[in-house]
Amino acid sequence: MARKANTDSADGAANTGRLKQIALTYKMTRKADPKVGLVVAAVGIVTFGVFLAIGFLIDHPIYLGILGFLLAFLAMAIVFGRRAERAAYGQLEGQPGAAASVLQNIGRGWSFTPAVAMNRSQDVVHRAVGRAGIVLVAEGNPNRVKSLLAAEKKRMNRVVVDVPVHDVIVGNGEGQVSLKKLRTTLMKLPRVLTGPQVTSANDRLRAMGDLMSNMPLPKGPMPKGMRMPRGGKMR
Known part of the structure; x- marks a missing residue:
């Protein structure tokens, strides 16, 4: 009985969590898409109305109604779901690190590694590795990121x-x-790659390191009054 009670309690908490998540998603979507509630309700009413009408025409209103x-x-x-996704992308559009947010949920x-290359203007290149090969995803000024991609x-x-290596520049231009x-x-x-080939490529790239792991960081606590330099080049 105790085990069943614990299971019921866990299921109830999970359902409550889902409802809260749906409510939060709706609130966020409504800010960017004020008509989302009306559109979703209209879709439901029209779909139900069509099937119910067909049910009356063929003398099966209960079956078609259900x-x-x-x-x-x-x-x-x-x-x-589609309008919420569109609203989320709309809020991310133009924000620094927007491409990284998408790639994290690919x-x-x-396998995703953020910020493998970056410059002082905060143009950045991310790396994704999969069965298609290596994909370098750049976000920032189109003219500047080309040199980052080449390097x-x-x-x-x-x-x-x-x-195989593919490159993608995120933006709305040609x-x-x-x-x-x-x-x-x-x-x-x-x-074009097998699972073992993907693993091997990932291992070699990790051994090479990335921007964050290659940055020299001093050990121990930072001295008092010390400030980070501005405009310095990353090596």
């Missing part, structure tokens, strides 16, 4: 010469990939 209710709920969930089969490719060529299409773009790349 089916319509379930499909209406599903349609509402799909529409809400899904299984990918990072040259650095990687020392350790991974047999792995030849760039918008933030909302970034994940889809990576997922559509052809898969």
